[in-house]
Amino acid sequence: MAEERERRPETPAEANGAVAVFVLLGKQLKLLRERAGLSQTEFGALVGYGPDQVSAMERGVRTPRPEFLVKADEILGAHGMLIAVIPDVKEAMRRGRTRHPAWYRDHAAMEAEAVELHHYCNHAVHGLLQTEAHAREVFAKRRPFLSEETIEKRVADRLSRQLVFERQPAPVVSYVLEEVVLDRPIGGRKVHAEQLRRLLTVSHMQNVEVQVLPTCLQEHPNMDGPFNLLVPKGHGQVAYTEVQGFPQLITDAEEVRKIADRYGIMRAMALPPLETRALIEKKLEAL
Numbered sequence: 001m002a003e004e005r006e007r008r009p010e011t012p013a014e015a016n017g018a019v020a021v022f023v024l025l026g027k028q029l030k031l032l033r034e035r036a037g038l039s040q041t042e043f044g045a046l047v048g049y050g051p052d053q054v055s056a057m058e059r060g061v062r063t064p065r066p067e068f069l070v071k072a073d074e075i076l077g078a079h080g081m082l083i084a085v086i087p088d089v090k091e092a093m094r095r096g097r098t099r100h101p102a103w104y105r106d107h108a109a110m111e112a113e114a115v116e117l118h119h120y121c122n123h124a125v126h127g128l129l130q131t132e133a134h135a136r137e138v139f140a141k142r143r144p145f146l147s148e149e150t151i152e153k154r155v156a157d158r159l160s161r162q163l164v165f166e167r168q169p170a171p172v173v174s175y176v177l178e179e180v181v182l183d184r185p186i187g188g189r190k191v192h193a194e195q196l197r198r199l200l201t202v203s204h205m206q207n208v209e210v211q212v213l214p215t216c217l218q219e220h221p222n223m224d225g226p227f228n229l230l231v232p233k234g235h236g237q238v239a240y241t242e243v244q245g246f247p248q249l250i251t252d253a254e255e256v257r258k259i260a261d262r263y264g265i266m267r268a269m270a271l272p273p274l275e276t277r278a279l280i281e282k283k284l285e286a287l
Contacts, residue, residue: 023060030058032076061156116172116231137187170207179215196284211270222262
């Protein structure tokens with residue numbers, strides 16, 4: 001963490017520049033796709049993305065991966081134009097981390113480079129698991145109300161954090177979700193169904209384990225709220241909590257040990273990954 005504190009902070013112009021790269025690239029993608037006579041659904045099928053993901057990239061709120069740009073360049077007949085911007089995209093991705101609020105940046109920087117990430121969620125889908133539509137509903141309904149511009153920036157920031165799943169080498173990631181998280185239909189049936197499918201997709205990743213803690217359990221080792229446990233690259237494990245807008249990064253070894261102990265007990269009490277997927281599928285079918 002000392003290394004993070006010593007790192008030169010990005011200026012607002014640099015952060016805005018990172019966002020501008022994705023916006024301009026998104027406009028180019030849309031123009032090339034339309035010239036090729038492809039709908040977002042048709043183009044998405046060719047590159048292995050859903051139409052919502054294509055839409056997000058064209059609006060500049062989702063970061064296009066280098067391998068996507070290589071494939072898109074060929075399909076859209078861009079003649080190397082999209083491949084040429086890959087170095088700029090990588091640099092913008094690095095600088096784009098500073099779009100997060102100042103109080104959150106240390107945690108976001110550690111999350112982006114952590115070798116292990118463990119999460120307990122008791123009332124909401126974790127940000128790394130949220131779909132774009134779910135995240136937008138969350139920010140649109142929070143109080144006090146946010147401006148449309150702020151909502152779009154928050155959604156973009158949240159989606160950019162999900163690149164952690166695509167890192168190599170991949171971090172070890174685990175989740176313990178309270179069952180109520182699967183039952184709260186944020187955004188309505190369509191958005192909720194998409195969110196459940198997203199949980200299933202992530203749960204099949206080799207480096208990720210998702211477990212559900214059933215509501216029917218008669219005991220619980222942690223009634224103190226949600227938390228994240230991270231093992232930053234080159235550092236010992238730390239914990240992060242955020243309640244009513246008050247964030248806390250916990251580095252005291254004994255306090256972190258206590259939280260990790262509770263997490264271990266909850267993982268033992270939760271449904272195994274296979275049973276968790278079966279439960280999610282059942283709830284999806286019931287919608």
